[in-house]
């Protein structure tokens with residue numbers, strides 16, 4: 279990968295001027311899966327992989343955006359933004375410009391050189407990283423003050439309304455607010471958050487199954503609809519509730535009879551997962567790492583059996599991981615149907631973990647997994663190229 283000064287030079291070679299650099303991270307979610315769009319709690323951390331952007335103002339209202347990953351340049355006018363195509367990479371940066379303008383933030387045209395290092399399609403939020411990096415750059419270049427909560431909401435709006443994916447707020451929020459060494463407990467209703475210190479001698483180890491199930495986005499929307507149906511039905515007996523966040527397990531059990539069995543199990547996952555997030559936060563605060571394993575295990579089981587968003591490769595990866603020495607907990611992370619697992623692994627055991635998990639997973643599936651060892655990182659920021667940070 280490039281260094282920020284190489285990014286600066288690549289921009290100059292393409293556009294002939296100096297630029298300013300920005301970066302925004304991908305994320306891994308420790309616990310709290312499929313709770314964000316139910317107004318619940320999540321506990322993600324920003325990771326060491328970022329989307330990097332070099333950008334400079336233009337004198338007109340044009341955006342010229344070059345993607346190093348896709349080796350393609352696109353041009354668009356800020357006065358007539360529309361998605362260039364279904365699943366096109368440029369939907370994300372253009373969508374953010376669209377959402378910012380819709381929110382009344384008049385933008386100046388700009389040239390962009392984008393280099394992403396968050397693995398694509400792995401469930402580590404490469405899309406939130408590009409949205410936040412471009413949004414941060416556009417606001418900065420256009421002379422607007424950056425309000426990180428508002429930026430996260432507008433990036434989510436870009437993804438919901440311009441790209442057409444009905445994601446929640448978690449990914450964009452942690453890409454804006456991540457802090458080195460910390461996970462972020464986010465209340466997805468109030469958007470209040472608290473930084474939760476992670477144990478120093480534990481690494482976040484992410485195992486990529488290398489499987490991307492195409493079913494993903496349709497199934498994601500189906501789960502959201504099932505949760506909404508659960509709330510609609512439950513409101514007949516619990517009129518005060520607004521989202522699954524407001525329901526307790528005891529209430530859900532009591533009114534099981536008015537729910538379709540599948541809708542009941544979807545709701546049970548969400549309600550129980552919210553409780554697990556709070557318990558995990560307490561365990562981190564008590565520095566009781568032993569309490570994390572059962573919570574992550576139960577989260578995975580619930581996602582597999584109740585919410586049904588796992589797949590056989592994710593299940594296998596978790597099964598292999600929890601049999602290794604020094605593993606405090608493991609589960610699938612992100613939307614599911616493929617992608618990655620998150621593993622909390624003691625420092626001293628990381629190398630052996632990587633070797634064993636790679637070999638066993640490969641021998642059972644024929645797939646070579648990628649394993650990333652990362653620590654919780656900072657959220658979006660402008661980058662001083664003088665610091666010569668590594669992009670790799």
Ligand code: GAF
Pocket residue numbers: 307310311312313314315445446447448449612613614
């Ligand atoms: C995806 C979505 F983008 C998030 O908003 C969240 O719902 C997650 O799946 C599941 O927890 O990453």
